[in-house]
Amino acid sequence: MHNRPTPVFSVITVTYNAAAVLEDTIQSVIAQTYHHVEYIIVDGASKDGTTGIIDRYRDRIARVVSEPDGGLYDAMNKGIALATGDYLCFLNAGDSFHEDDTLQQIVHSLAPHDTLPGVIYGETDLVDCEGHFVRKRRLSAPEVLTWKSFRQGMLVCHQAFFARRDLVEPYDLRYRFSADFDWCIRVMKKAHVLHNAHLVVIDYLDEGLTTANRRASLLERFRIMCRHYGVLSTVLHHAWFVVRLLLKK
Secondary structure: OOOOOOOOEEEEEEEOOOOOOHHHHHHHHHOOOOOOEEEEEEEOOOOOOHHHHHHHOHHHOOEEEEOOOOOHHHHHHHHHHHOOOOEEEEOOOOOEEOOOOHHHHHHHHOOOOOOOOOEEEEEEEEEOOOOOEEEEOOOOOOOOOOHHHHHHOOOOOHHHEEEEHHHOOOOOOOOOOOHHHHHHHHHHHHOOOEEEEEEEEEEEEOOOOOHHHHHHHHHHHHHHHHHHHOHHHHHHHHHHHHHHHHHHO
C-alpha cells in the first residue's frame, strides 16, 4: 500500500455513576498520539460527580449525552447513532488503551491492506484499579478470527474489537448481559476481512462479575450460540466441553 490509511476511530464510553474510574479512561483517549479520533461519552444521568469530570475535558470530547437510558446496551446504541468515524470502539469507564500510541500502532498494522478491514482486533490485559497488570485474559485472540470462532466463547474482548461502522447494527436489547457477544458475531458475519493487529490493545479493569450476573450472561450466550450456530451444534459443542473437563480430572 503506497498511501497509509488514516481511519477515524469513534471511541464510545458509556457511563453511569463512574466518577471513581472515568478520568483515567478519558485521559487514555485524549493522550493518543493518533489524532483521528472522535470521542463520544454517553452518560445515564449520573448523580455522583461523573458529569463534573466530563465537563473538565469537554473541549476534547466530540459529543456528550447525559440523560436517563434503558440500560447499558441502550446507551451503547445511542453511541452508535452519534458516531461518524470509520471504526467503532467501545471503551468502558475504567478501561483504557494499553499505550498512548495504541491507535497509531493499530493503523501501522493496517499497511498490508488495500482497503479497511471489516474488523480489527487484538489482545486484552486485565488490570487493577490502579492500572497494574493482574493477568492475561483467559481467552486469547485467535491468529485467524471468523464469525464461527465464538463457538469457543468470546475469544476477543468486546473493547478490543473494532468494527467498521458500515457493518454495524444496533445491539439487540432482548439480551441484558450478552448483547455484545451477539453484536460481534453479527458484525463478523458481514466482514470479509478480519485483521489481527497482533497487539495488546486494551487494559481492562478487572472488577469481577457477580455470580448471578455471570450465570445469566452464560445462559444468554448459550441462547445466542443456538441462534447463530444451531441448537444441535451448540449442544454437542457444550457436551464436548464437559467431556474434556472430565478427562482432565
